[in-house]
Amino acid sequence: MNTQAAEMLQGASLDFLRRHSPFDRMEAEALGFVAERLVLTFHARDSVILSPEMGQVRHLHIVQRGKVLARQAGSVSVTEYSAMTLGPGECFPIGALSAHRPSTNTYIAVEDSFVFQLAAEDFMQLMEMSPVFHLFCTKYIASLLNQSREQLQSQFAQRAAEQQTMTTPLGQLVNREPVYVTPEVSSRKALEHMAQHRVGCLVIADAEQRPKGIVTQSDLLERVILAGFDLERPVTDLMTGSPHMLSASASAYDAALEMATHGVRHLLVLDGDRRLKGVVSERDLFSLQRIGLRQIRAGIENADDLEAMQQASRDIRQLALNLIAQGIGSEQLTQFISALNDALTRRLIELQLEKHELQELDFCWLAFGSEGRHEQTLSTDQDNGIIYAVPEGADRETLKQQILTFARAVNEDLAACGFPLCKGNIMGSNPELCLTLEQWQRRFVAWINEPDPQALLNATIFFDFRALYGNELWSDQLRTFLLSRAKDNSAFLRMMAGNALSAQPPLGRIRDFVTDDDPVHPGTIDLKKVGARLFVDVARILSLRTGVTASSTVERLRQAGRKLGIAADETSAVIEGFNFIQLLRLRSQHLDTEHDAPGDNRVNPDRLNELDRRILKEAFRQARKLQTRLKLDYQL
Amino acid sequence: MNWLSRFVSGAHPELPAAAAEKIARWQEGERPDPALPHFETRYVVINTEATGLNLDKDRLLAVAAIAIEGRSLKPTNALYRTLEDDPAEALADLLEFAGHSPWVVFNASFNRKLLERVFEARCDFEPEATWMDLQWLLPALFPEHHTGQMRLADWMESFEVETFQRHHALGDAYAIAQLLMAVLGRAHASGAITARSLVEIERSRRWNQRAV
Numbered sequence: 001m002n003t004q005a006a007e008m009l010q011g012a013s014l015d016f017l018r019r020h021s022p023f024d025r026m027e028a029e030a031l032g033f034v035a036e037r038l039v040l041t042f043h044a045r046d047s048v049i050l051s052p053e054m055g056q057v058r059h060l061h062i063v064q065r066g067k068v069l070a071r072q073a074g075s076v077s078v079t080e081y082s083a084m085t086l087g088p089g090e091c092f093p094i095g096a097l098s099a100h101r102p103s104t105n106t107y108i109a110v111e112d113s114f115v116f117q118l119a120a121e122d123f124m125q126l127m128e129m130s131p132v133f134h135l136f137c138t139k140y141i142a143s144l145l146n147q148s149r150e151q152l153q154s155q156f157a158q159r160a161a162e163q164q165t166m167t168t169p170l171g172q173l174v175n176r177e178p179v180y181v182t183p184e185v186s187s188r189k190a191l192e193h194m195a196q197h198r199v200g201c202l203v204i205a206d207a208e209q210r211p212k213g214i215v216t217q218s219d220l221l222e223r224v225i226l227a228g229f230d231l232e233r234p235v236t237d238l239m240t241g242s243p244h245m246l247s248a249s250a251s252a253y254d255a256a257l258e259m260a261t262h263g264v265r266h267l268l269v270l271d272g273d274r275r276l277k278g279v280v281s282e283r284d285l286f287s288l289q290r291i292g293l294r295q296i297r298a299g300i301e302n303a304d305d306l307e308a309m310q311q312a313s314r315d316i317r318q319l320a321l322n323l324i325a326q327g328i329g330s331e332q333l334t335q336f337i338s339a340l341n342d343a344l345t346r347r348l349i350e351l352q353l354e355k356h357e358l359q360e361l362d363f364c365w366l367a368f369g370s371e372g373r374h375e376q377t378l379s380t381d382q383d384n385g386i387i388y389a390v391p392e393g394a395d396r397e398t399l400k401q402q403i404l405t406f407a408r409a410v411n412e413d414l415a416a417c418g419f420p421l422c423k424g425n426i427m428g429s430n431p432e433l434c435l436t437l438e439q440w441q442r443r444f445v446a447w448i449n450e451p452d453p454q455a456l457l458n459a460t461i462f463f464d465f466r467a468l469y470g471n472e473l474w475s476d477q478l479r480t481f482l483l484s485r486a487k488d489n490s491a492f493l494r495m496m497a498g499n500a501l502s503a504q505p506p507l508g509r510i511r512d513f514v515t516d517d518d519p520v521h522p523g524t525i526d527l528k529k530v531g532a533r534l535f536v537d538v539a540r541i542l543s544l545r546t547g548v549t550a551s552s553t554v555e556r557l558r559q560a561g562r563k564l565g566i567a568a569d570e571t572s573a574v575i576e577g578f579n580f581i582q583l584l585r586l587r588s589q590h591l592d593t594e595h596d597a598p599g600d601n602r603v604n605p606d607r608l609n610e611l612d613r614r615i616l617k618e619a620f621r622q623a624r625k626l627q628t629r630l631k632l633d634y635q636l
Numbered sequence: 637m638n639w640l641s642r643f644v645s646g647a648h649p650e651l652p653a654a655a656a657e658k659i660a661r662w663q664e665g666e667r668p669d670p671a672l673p674h675f676e677t678r679y680v681v682i683n684t685e686a687t688g689l690n691l692d693k694d695r696l697l698a699v700a701a702i703a704i705e706g707r708s709l710k711p712t713n714a715l716y717r718t719l720e721d722d723p724a725e726a727l728a729d730l731l732e733f734a735g736h737s738p739w740v741v742f743n744a745s746f747n748r749k750l751l752e753r754v755f756e757a758r759c760d761f762e763p764e765a766t767w768m769d770l771q772w773l774l775p776a777l778f779p780e781h782h783t784g785q786m787r788l789a790d791w792m793e794s795f796e797v798e799t800f801q802r803h804h805a806l807g808d809a810y811a812i813a814q815l816l817m818a819v820l821g822r823a824h825a826s827g828a829i830t831a832r833s834l835v836e837i838e839r840s841r842r843w844n845q846r847a848v
Contacts (some may be wrong), residue, residue, distance in 0.1 A: 005700065005806055009711035012800040012810060040709040042817035065796050112795065117708070142721045396709055 010035045011117070016064060020089025022136035030130035038116045040064065043109035050093065051106040057096045059117040063088050066113025068104045072611070085110070093141050095614050097123050099621075103510070104614055121407050138573060170255055170269045171248030173285075174278030178268075183212055187238045188231035190215060201266040201279050204239050209275040211396050213239030218265070231332045243268050248277050256285050302344045308414055309348060313417040316340045316565045320586070334582060338374040341419075342367075342468055347375075349414045349469045356406040363388035363403065364408075365469035368426060368609060370466040373536065377585050377601075381420040382411065383461065385433035387440055387474040404429055426461060435476055442480050451495040459496060466551045474618045479549055486544040493545055497634040500537035501627055505620035506530045512617055521602050527585045528601040534623040535578040539632055553578060577622030580615055651759060656729035659759060662731040662756050670738075670766065670832035676818045677831050678737040679704045679768075681813040682730070684747050685805035691746065696723075696754045699730050700805035702813040703737070707820055709813055716806040723758045731763060742788050742812045744769035768834055770815055777822045777842045791815055 015033040017023035023168045024033060043049050048066060049061065061068075068086040070093075086092060086107075086256075096103040118126070127134050180203035181190050194202045194511055200217045215238055223229055223238060245268040246255055255267050259282055271277040296319055300312045320337055345365075353359055361616035369383035370376050388403055415421045428434055435443070444462075447455035463482060465474035486492060506514040506525050515523045525531065532553075539553040542560035550556050554575050561571035585601050605613055630636070640842040652660075656704050668677065681702045688694035696719055703713040717726035741747040744767055774791055775782050781794040788808060792798070797814045801807035823834055 005702075005714035005716035006712045008806050009702070009714055009715065009810060011707075015800060038711070040814070041707060042814070042821045044818075044821035047821070047825065112821065114797075114817070306803070336652060479638070567689065595839060 010038075014039045016116075019075065020062075022132055023089075026132045027130055030126060030133060030633050033122070033129065034118060034121065034126060037122045038062070038450075039118075041115050041117055043068075043113045043115055045109055045112050047109050048114075049107040049109055050103050052104060055102050056100060057093055058120050060091055060094070060097055060108070060120070060123040062091050062116040062118070064114040064116050066109060066111040066115075068092070068113055068115070069106065069108045069110045072105055072609070076535075088495050094137050095618070098127070098321075099617065100139060113191075133145065135569065138569060167442055169248060170246055170250050170267075170276065170280055171271075172282050172328075172457060172614075173252060174248070174269050176278065178203055178209075178276045178278045180204075180209070180211075180276060181235060182207060183234065183236045185235050186232055187229065187235050190235040190238070191220075191231070199279075201502045203243070203268060203276055203279065203280065204235055205276050210237070211243055211245060211276050212409055213241045214243045214266065214268070214596070215239050216266060235289040243393065245270050248272070248273075251282075252285055254456070255280055282381070292402065296340060297343060300340070300347050303347055304351065306413055308402055309344060309413070309417050312344055314342070317418075330481075333586065334377065338371070338376050341371070341376055344417060345410075345414065346469050348417070352406055352409045352413065356402065356409070358402065358406055362391065363470045364467050364472060364474040365428065366465045366475060368465050368466045369461050370464075371468075372466045372551050374466075375532075375536075375582065377582070381422050382414050383422055383426045384428045384434075385426070385430075385462075385465075387435065387437055387478065389474070390436065391432075400431070403434055404431060407434060438475060440478055444478075444482055445485060448489055448492045451492050453499075456495060456499045460499070460537065460540065463544070464536075464551050483547045483549070485542065487547055493541055494634045494636070496537075496541050498636055499628050500534070500541060500630060501636055503530050503533060503537075505534060505623045507617065507620050507624065512613065513620075515605065516602075523606060524602040524604045526601055527581055527588070531581040531601075531620070531623070532578065532585065535574070535581075536628065539620070540625045541630065574622045574626055577619035580619045584612070643720070651724055652722070655722075655724040655759070658728035658732045659761060661734070662763070664699060665736050667736045669833075670835070671830050674824055674831070675707055675743050675827045678735075679740050679816060679820070679831070680734040680737045681740045681809050682734060682747070682751070683741065683809035683812060684750055686750060687807075689746060691749055691753070694750075696750055698805040699751075700809040701725060701730060701733050702806075702809050704813060704816055704820070705731075706802050709817065709818060714806065714809075715780055719754075723754070727758055734765070736765065738766040738768050738834075740768045740770060740812070740816050742770045742791075742815070744771070764832070767837065768831075768838060770812060770819060772838045773819050773834060774815060777783075777819055777826070778836050788812070 010032075012033065017026075017031060017035060023034065026034075036256050036425070043066075050057065051458040054160075063086050065088055068090075070084050070086060092107060093103040093105060098177050127137060139191075179197045179199045179201075181193055183204055183206065185193075185204075190202060190204070194200075194215070194217075202215045203211055204213045204215070205211045213236065219238075219240065224231070229238065244258055244262055244264050244266075246258060248271050258267060259265065259318075261592065265282045267280050269277045269280055296312055296315045299308065299315065303309045303312055314339065317339070320333065343604065345367075349365055353361070364383045364387045366372070367383065368385060370380050371383055386403060386407060388399070390399060411427045411429045413422060421427065426433060437546065447459050451459070465475065465478070508514045514524060515525055518524070535557070536553045539556035542548070542564070543550065546560040546563040548559040548563070550559055557571055557575055557578070561568075561574075584603055588601065588603055603616075605616065608616065645841070681704065681777065683700045684696055685698040685700070686694045686696050698716065698718040700717075701715040702709060703825045705713060717729055719726050740835075743838075748767055754760060756762050770791075771785050775784060775786070778794070780788060788811065789802075792811050792815075794817055795815060797811050799811040819834075823829070828837060
């Protein structure tokens with residue numbers, strides 16, 4: 001052994017590294033460190049280089065020559081996006097290495113391949129010594145986040161496409177048994193049948209369900225009432241013969257065209273044997289196209305009764321589904337949902353203000369909790385309250401009673417529109433939460449000065465307030481007041497921090513995740529309690545400390561992070577983690593509500609695909625990082 | 637030259653003491669078990685750099701060796717020596733580094749012969765080693781690339797193997813070492829899992845070629 005040979009061979013490794021990212025940008029010292037430690041190995045075609053069974057990963061691998069296939073281990077369900085090929089200069093498995101755990105992928109040489117190895121300890125040391133490499137790994141993990149989002153999108157795109165587009169086969173649009181009578185039935189019986197089944201279109205078909213004609217509601221005026229038709233005559237005398245028919249495999253678009261061409265409002269849908277399968281109406285087709293952001297907004301603004309509002313609320317859910325399909329991230333998505341829910345709530349308030357003749361009331365309707373943070377998911381119950389002013393000469397008690405009655409009506413309307421009444425009674429109709437500015441201020445001060453457990457819990461709900469309707473001056477004043485009181489009260493902030501740290505990310509020492517032992521939901525993780533909440537709580541404390549007025553978690557993290565001098569990419573990583581958890585929550589709610597089960601924020605990590613599992617783990621790690629910072633800041 | 641000196645180490649009059657000692661130690665060294673799997677066998681790629689390719693006229697300029705241990709190549713596990721200053725010392729270092737691991741060369745008919753002659757001339761001693769020749773082993777294991785005896789450049793091209801400097805003892809050794817790793821990988825996959833089986837593959841290959 002002599003150094004001359006080692007230097008020459010390391011030079012060969014250096015030459016290689018310099019041709020590939022991220023080594024081409026790497027600091028000279030770090031690059032030398034790598035070159036000195038690289039070991040070259042060979043993997044014959046079709047041999048496994050690395051697999052989950054091999055246990056904790058011991059090397060970073062850099063492909064020198066050849067081709068390596070990374071395949072997700074595990075179930076078939078992830079195969080659609082599971083494989084990718086790595087070529088010269090590409091590294092693996094970065095995620096597993098940084099996490100000190102086995103690889104989740106299996107890496108196979110698809111050609112005879114030469115692969116450099118760098119020992120895991122050296123990898124960790126390199127992360128510390130080279131900012132370039134550190135950034136590279138961070139970005140890599142971020143790109144996993146993107147991949148997962150794309151995967152999520154394609155999943156929803158498929159479902160949305162099925163429900164949404166005009167290419168939907170008619171067979172799928174027909175969702176009730178056809179209502180029909182046989183030809184010998186009397187017209188009276190036929191009309192009774194129509195009324196009984198509440199249909200606008202009755203089909204006349206023979207015993208084998210082959211359609212002969214139809215009777216529609218719009219025919220009745222002219223043919224029956226005005227013509228004085230004898231209802232004892234058979235229905236065949238009343239019906240329109242040779243009805244328009246399409247096969248179940250024709251598309252919604254075909255149906256629309258057929259209707260437009262012939263000026264009809266109903267079409268019969270036939271199955272493969274040309275038997276009656278059902279009826280589609282113009283309205284069925286119309287509802288396919290109805291749901292867009294603008295349409296929903298217009299729908300809300302023009303709604304003047306509860307029924308129209310309920311429809312709007314259902315449309316919001318449908319839209320959320322479509323937006324995910326279109327590739328919108330959770331931050332924007334929750335903002336959209338939030339904006340539409342706001343519009344809905346405002347309209348409901350307006351309608352009730354009119355009913356209660358309170359148009360002159362000087363008040364502000366506040367949203368608390370997740371609604372206050374613009375982070376409503378689809379199964380959020382309502383959290384609201386009121387700040388009101390007592391005009392001179394008015395009787396405060398009488399006014400308050402009036403407001404409470406109005407608020408109760410709004411709360412009930414909201415419940416009817418899919419926002420369940422708050423179990424903790426955090427609602428404007430609660431006399432304790434319908435207060436003047438002064439009363440609110442006193443309450444906030446009491447919580448800050450005497451932070452007992454209940455006060456801390458209150459702070460986590462009520463300090464995330466924002467104005468939803470009415471005079472925003474009141475909420476602004478309350479905010480200014482809160483920030484001025486909380487900012488320098490480090491004892492209170494420290495208590496808040498202690499409270500925030502009472503929940504920990506469910507990361508296991510042995511297993512990837514620590515799941516709930518809750519007997520009703522075994523093996524699951526509550527993404528709200530031990531997921532989103534971790535970020536939300538820290539963001540709240542940071543915002544109080546730095547005087548950030550924003551109420552959304554992402555904005556709080558961004559603005560407070562900037563003020564505290566936290567590196568932008570570090571903040572972004574945290575936000576990505578939070579957004580991913582929110583996206584998973586939305587997804588589980590979507591899937592659940594479609595199966596008519598209540599969305600409950602729970603996810604079973606074993607049922608996630610490999611990539612999502614990895615990212616979820618990374619997201620929890622970000623939460624832990626955030627908590628660690630808090631611990632240091634408050635010496636907890 | 638005293639015929640005894642062939643058998644008695646250190647007897648060569650011009651041999652420096654340090655080199656003589658290394659040679660003696662090599663001769664006493666333990667031979668590894670040729671039945672161990674590749675993963676547990678240390679192979680040493682040995683390469684030479686001469687003034688030309690004529691065994692009778694050309695001179696050896698430098699020797700290089702790279703060990704493949706655990707089927708992997710560590711840059712620190714290598715040797716490069718020129719023969720300018722102290723040829724015997726350089727050769728003794730080579731012996732010390734290579735030990736009794738199988739000595740792997742590309743084109744034994746030149747490299748092996750040249751080394752044996754130089755050892756003979758400078759150290760008055762011919763090392764008894766297990767030699768392997770990739771020029772024979774490569775076509776035996778990778779017939780999809782070439783079936784005949786090709787040049788190093790051809791094999792480097794087939795495997796897209798690169799090196800930092802061609803026609804340099806260590807530069808070429810680096811390429812040969814990479815080819816050896818490919819050979820070990822393929823041999824392992826096709827059931828030839830020991831050094832001994834590689835020796836047998838080479839022997840039968842040579843035998844068959846002769847028969848043709």
